[in-house]
Amino acid sequence: MSTVEKKYLEAKEKYAELGVNTDEVLKRLEEVKISMHVWQGDDIAGFLSDDEVSGGITVTGNHPGKARTPEELRQDLEKAYSLIPGKHKLNLHAIYLDTDEDVDLNEIEPKHFEKWVSWAKEQDLGLDFNPTFFSHPMYKDGFTLASPDKEVREFWIEHGKRTRRIAEYFGKELGQVAVNNFWVPDGYKDNPIDRYLPRQRLMESLDEIFSEEINPEYTLDAVESKLFGIGAEAYTVGSHEFYMGYGLTRNKLICMDAGHFHPTEVISNKLSSIALFSEGILLHVSRPVRWDSDHVVIMDDELQEIGRELVRNDLLGKTHIGLDFFDATINRVAAWAIGTRNTIKAILKAMLEPTDYLKKIELEGDFTTRLALTEELKDFPFADVWNYYCEINQVPVGLDWLKEAQKYEEEVLNKRK
Numbered sequence: 001m002s003t004v005e006k007k008y009l010e011a012k013e014k015y016a017e018l019g020v021n022t023d024e025v026l027k028r029l030e031e032v033k034i035s036m037h038v039w040q041g042d043d044i045a046g047f048l049s050d051d052e053v054s055g056g057i058t059v060t061g062n063h064p065g066k067a068r069t070p071e072e073l074r075q076d077l078e079k080a081y082s083l084i085p086g087k088h089k090l091n092l093h094a095i096y097l098d099t100d101e102d103v104d105l106n107e108i109e110p111k112h113f114e115k116w117v118s119w120a121k122e123q124d125l126g127l128d129f130n131p132t133f134f135s136h137p138m139y140k141d142g143f144t145l146a147s148p149d150k151e152v153r154e155f156w157i158e159h160g161k162r163t164r165r166i167a168e169y170f171g172k173e174l175g176q177v178a179v180n181n182f183w184v185p186d187g188y189k190d191n192p193i194d195r196y197l198p199r200q201r202l203m204e205s206l207d208e209i210f211s212e213e214i215n216p217e218y219t220l221d222a223v224e225s226k227l228f229g230i231g232a233e234a235y236t237v238g239s240h241e242f243y244m245g246y247g248l249t250r251n252k253l254i255c256m257d258a259g260h261f262h263p264t265e266v267i268s269n270k271l272s273s274i275a276l277f278s279e280g281i282l283l284h285v286s287r288p289v290r291w292d293s294d295h296v297v298i299m300d301d302e303l304q305e306i307g308r309e310l311v312r313n314d315l316l317g318k319t320h321i322g323l324d325f326f327d328a329t330i331n332r333v334a335a336w337a338i339g340t341r342n343t344i345k346a347i348l349k350a351m352l353e354p355t356d357y358l359k360k361i362e363l364e365g366d367f368t369t370r371l372a373l374t375e376e377l378k379d380f381p382f383a384d385v386w387n388y389y390c391e392i393n394q395v396p397v398g399l400d401w402l403k404e405a406q407k408y409e410e411e412v413l414n415k416r417k
């Protein structure tokens, strides 16, 4: 018996004292898929053009070894997945097409993503998708789908329609639903006179995009709000209220990005409300530092609270968990490993709570026990359960994954000059 297993068995006994069956928890955890975002691998560059990243988002840092081709990106992704326990998904953006054809965003088709699909089949991964409404010359004066210019709107409407067919293709080919997430950067730097009409135009453009019926077994549309972006500080067309209204009336998934709210607002406190009314939720697990900075996700209070909300309210069935961070100051494979492992860990930690018992004492008004127990739980041997989960999933235990990421940096990433 390995030391990791021995420690697990001790931890199992300890959790059993609280009525928590760790073996069952680990089985449940295996069902949880995280959609790892392709764009951490190349600083959201994609393969459509050499256009700078635009749309009010930015990536800082210049760590060596960024993937320059789809092949390099897939190689890096394989390395990252080999450090992460469980079977997961990859979240692609339209600009990550893999083709020799010269096509624009309003011309893309499923065939331009065939290589990603065969790779996903080989790797036993699901795929999710995103239209790319930025880093393109038709992102004009800060606007796309809400633009006052009909030609601009039409270009992006066509793009949106095409991405839905590509996501449908992913779902059909891979036998698991592909979430297609719509985020548009449209907004004004300074105070607008008219806040209404751009929102009406966005609503109408989205309605036109979604007018084609597509089987929800294959793809689900999601809509992502935002508070502000660089260059759109005063007004963002697709605000939280806009998409709450839109998503709820059009049966779309509501995407909650942890970085898209006021600094003192947290998405963990919003999930239960949205879940009561919405078709489903998409998460963009991210880490805002003073602004929507998209830092790598760490095991902070908010991440743990997101995990608890999902588990305590039984929301894992209606929530699609995606990641959204991009840090170019560190090894990009390590960034994926840290953020994804932490997200899974936060869910595991929440699953190791005696949820039913905690709910019962809360209903009985025993707030003393509630506080005592939730505090005491912080010292329970959670890491021994996590390490065992890594071991049975044949991925590195503890910090061993870092040695592998460093070796990969030396042998592969540093050679990309």
Ligand SMILES: C[C@H](O)[C@H](O)[C@@H](O)C(=O)CO
Pocket (backbone or CB within 6 Å): 039, 044, 057, 130, 183, 224, 226, 257, 284, 292, 324
């Ligand atoms: C690249 C993504 O589409 C983007 O990060 C979006 O999801 C977002 O959060 C923009 O701030």
Ligand SMILES: [Mn+2]
Pocket (backbone or CB within 6 Å): 183, 224, 257, 284, 324
């Ligand atoms: Mn996001």
